[in-house]
Amino acid sequence: EAxxxxxxxxxxxxxxQTVTLRCDPISGHDNLYWYRRVMGKxxxxxxxxxxxxxxxxxxxxNNRFLxxxxxxxxxxxxxxxxxxxxxxxxxxxxSQSGAGYNEQxxxxxxxxxxx
Amino acid sequence: xxxxxxxxxxxxxxxxAANLPCNHSTISGNEYVYWYRQIHSQGxxxxxxxxxxxxxNEMASLIITExxxxxxxxxxxxxxxxxxxxxCIVFSGTYKYIFGTGTRLKVLA
Numbered sequence: 001e002a003x004x005x006x007x008x009x010x011x012x013x014x015x016x017q018t019v020t021l022r023c024d025p026i027s028g029h030d031n032l033y034w035y036r037r038v039m040g041k042x043x044x045x046x047x048x049x050x051x052x053x054x055x056x057x058x059x060x061x062n063n064r065f066l067x068x069x070x071x072x073x074x075x076x077x078x079x080x081x082x083x084x085x086x087x088x089x090x091x092x093x094x095s096q097s098g099a100g101y102n103e104q105x106x107x108x109x110x111x112x113x114x115x
Numbered sequence: 116x117x118x119x120x121x122x123x124x125x126x127x128x129x130x131x132a133a134n135l136p137c138n139h140s141t142i143s144g145n146e147y148v149y150w151y152r153q154i155h156s157q158g159x160x161x162x163x164x165x166x167x168x169x170x171x172n173e174m175a176s177l178i179i180t181e182x183x184x185x186x187x188x189x190x191x192x193x194x195x196x197x198x199x200x201x202x203c204i205v206f207s208g209t210y211k212y213i214f215g216t217g218t219r220l221k222v223l224a
Contacts, residue, residue, distance in 0.1 A: 004158070035212075045213070056210060103164065
């Protein structure tokens with residue numbers, strides 16, 4: 001069974017540019033999450049989808065970040081315009097539907113560098 | 116903020132048991148203890164979780180104290196590949212994990 005995949009693995013962009021990160025969850029997982037780690041900090045929750053609906057986006061830092069999950073399958077996280085402080089590793093995770101205690105499976109992450 | 120406290124780092128000799136402690140004194144009755152690890156810069160990897168009973172799987176054992184205010188993750192025979200940052204997470208089922216700083220475990224040859 002394929003795990004959570006993320007694309008690209010690395011992205012280097014200039015300040016002010018736009019970047020779109022993609023996450024493909026494990027097939028059949030209705031729950032999809034985005035987290036990120038910025039340099040020297042803990043991994044922080046960004047948002048949670050159930051199928052195509054946003055359930056909790058309390059961790060989104062500002063309106064430069066837009067997450068979508070059209071059709072309830074893969075998800076994208078767009079940063080527009082990117083700022084220096086957006087640099088970090090962005091992780092996606094997915095879990096089965098049902099009780100919230102199902103473990104989350106994480107992807108390998110996308111390392112974003114904003115110059 | 117994370118509801119857990121873990122030592123910053125630990126060393127363990129290869130082949131020996133690694134015992135990683137976690138304090139969660141404010142844990143509520145419906146909150147589980149989850150353990151994940153992150154090897155290098157890979158994504159966090161699920162290890163084990165429990166509510167109040169001790170748990171064991173092919174990777175590790177989880178010992179939770181009777182008052183549930185602390186727990187210990189046990190890797191019975193640590194290998195070099197177990198070198199990683201280990202996170203203890205108190206999870207209430209609200210879907211989002213709150214990560215702390217974790218314990219950096221170094222397994223020594």
